[in-house]
Amino acid sequence: MRPPLCHVLISLTLLCNALLLYYTWRLQLRPMGRQAPTPVLSPGVTVIVREFRTFEHGLVELSHSFLRARPTLPLLIVSDTLPYPPPSLPLSPGLKLLRLHPSPEQPGSASHLESHVHTRFVALVPDGTFLEPPDLLDRMLRELRNAPPSVKIIAAAAGPALHCLHLNVSLREWTVEYGEAGAGSSCGAVSGAAVLLLRSHDLFELPFPLARPLQAAIFIQAALRGWEVQVLADASFSRTPLPATDHGRWKAEQAEREEEAVTMRTLGVRLVRGPGGAERWFGCSKETPRCFGTVVGETPEYLYEGHWTPPCCLRALRATALHVISVLEASSVRYWLEGGSLLGAARHGDIIPWDYDVDFGIYLEDVALCAELRGAQGGSLVDAGGFVWERAVEGDFFRVHYSQSNRLHVDLWPFYPRDGMMTRDSWTGHPQDVEFPESFLRPMQTLPFAGGVAQAPNRHLKLLQMKFGKRAIEEPEYPNPALLRMRGR
Template sequence: MTFLLKRKFIICMFTFNIVFVIILYSFLQTEKMATYSYMKKLTYSVIIREFEEYDNDVSQTVHHIHEVLGIHVPIYIVTDKRTYPPLNISNDHIRGTFVLDFEMDRKRITDAEILDAITSDLIIFVPDGARIQNKTVFNRLIDDFNLAKFSKAFALKTNINGLMCPGMQINVQRWRMTITDFDGSEGLCDYIEGDQAILLRTETLSELPSPWTIPLTKSLYMQFVIRRWKSFVYTPLVFVPRITFRNPKSTEIFKYEQKKREDKLYRKFNIKEVVHKINAEHENSMYYGCDRETERCFTSVINNIPDFLYRGKWTPPCCLRALQETSEHVFKVFSNASVRHWLEGGSLLGAARIRDLIPWDTSVDIGIYQEDIPKCRHLVKTGNYEFVDEKGFLWEKAEEGEFYKVEMYLHQTM
């Protein structure tokens, strides 16, 4: 009996070992195939997107890339308008040049058409004047990116200064972008600052609504943040410090032009406030889209509801700031004239609940006594005609009822 039990035990153990070996072999083969798929050699294209007409190194950059990586590497140039003077590059050295701006004498190319023309797995945006160390480090970069699982893009420094990784948050509803100190983890970043090349998959670029908007790096990272994508600062040196402008005056021209491009970017992406958080207690805000000379922050108002509320957004922050400044001015005028005044309606509710304007407010409601109107020369003047006071605020009286309206801007109607 004991002999039979031992025999059965040995047979069971032998069977178990065979099954275990089969399972282990299958697992290792699966891992091998997965590793092979990761290590499959990816194709890549080079895109030069940003350069200046008045001072550039595009032709030498193209020549250098082909010299280091090989003439077979596709290079594309994407530009807003036809460059003048024309770039000194033959069609034999680049795969294609794409002009984005509308011109009457030619068909405007679309983002999709550009992406369809790029057949490679990867795209690397190379800044004008960049120089690659050698082909070996570049190939290692491609292999490392192929193994990356959590980052949508690699950033590679192309200048002496390193890259910085501040946090970026975009609140579409509030029209606001906030940039803070580094808050990433394990090298993954929301936004990467500095002179850089960017490596990403062609498929990733095709998912963005505006893949070619400049300034390119900020534009790409803003679109990444909306999708909660992360990027990675690749620390091995792939590029040597790039060639900058030859003419010293070009640097000042570039700063001026870049500021205009950044303003245009914020307006295109509907960002009206950019907050730079220095620390937990200090921050600086820059406003875009509202000043005394611009049109109002929104278009039509139907049934007393501005169009942005229909689109699920709150009052633009620059408009809220204008409301605050206007109401403070009116309070000061009334106080100096001994006109008794108080908040009413939604304005009173906001003051009581959050000690501020309600984020979707479009007006500040102030109540006064009718017998105090003669005390205030602004109200007396407004009873006869609209006028602009010494601080540039427009006062007017409603056509019906005892209502007065004060506006901060001549062009605004808030």
């Protein structure tokens, strides 16, 4: 007797379910994924030459020097693009020319540094260096092996003696600051051309191990990890500075400036301050857009990323604020620090370090006294300093931009007295936007602000309590705590 079709289907379903359960059980017993075997590294050193110029270099002489002293030495010449014309490098099984820029006909690993290093240590060697005396790499190895755990880099001079520097990196403030290292203190960086020795796995831990300028990029990333640098005492490699021609040096300087700008922006650095106080800026300017986009919910994007206002933006805000103050005062327009700017003056004597604009209140009846404000009523006006005055599209107030390209701005809020209270026709809905007695403005006082002084309400601490709460100065907070609060609060 043939079984009914429904019985056959039920049996097949049960069998499929049993097989599915069996294979699921087997998969759970297996590892989640096959791990790539950890490569076994030899105890030697791989020399990496990264800092050279493809248009004028000493790669041939460098290679001969290192391979003559140590014929089996692994030596990697690493470049974004191949040198042109191709150098006549010595024949050696350990010598490789590695192009970092991927090529479509090669496997992805071909441009990865890790695929070409098979030793426990690496030495980053600048162009023009010679392995003289020949035992220097061995001395550096012994120094690193005997160093405290915090020391991850051994630096040996390549040419003139090195100078030990203290290095402070604040990604929150987008700033790198070098200082003189005290006697007996550890180095965070060194000035001068150097050969750097470190463990291969430490180099590979860095997200940008071969960014240029190489030494600066290595030291900044090392400082963020708490690594220390130890200088090899009483020893230096022989070195011929390259490029050697005036035109080559000029081209190299231009290229290094461009590389440094790209690398600093990649690392989240907008300001580098040298030991003597000299500053190099890598952020926005009058000719570029600002460093952040449209602000949503009073919370700029950089706050979500753990940063405060980029220093170039603070610099632009200060310049705009001081310019606006000078124009208003020259026009006899009564103005005062408003909102968060008044809070910044009271707490910091400056713009709040995480703020993104500046606010001033002005008397509505004084608008007609200022040519720039009159010009802004009908559209926009660009003054002799390149600052842009316009009526804001968001409400009945004025806005002064740093430039036509860079829209960092100062807001001017027109107030007028009504029944002894200062009020205005345009409100933003922020909790601190409230009417207040005109007596706070009769008379006004001055407070330090943005590198100068600005008019401010009298009894400003009491006014700030009205606007922000009793402990606004003692307990800093981000503009919209409902979206994002300061860490630790």
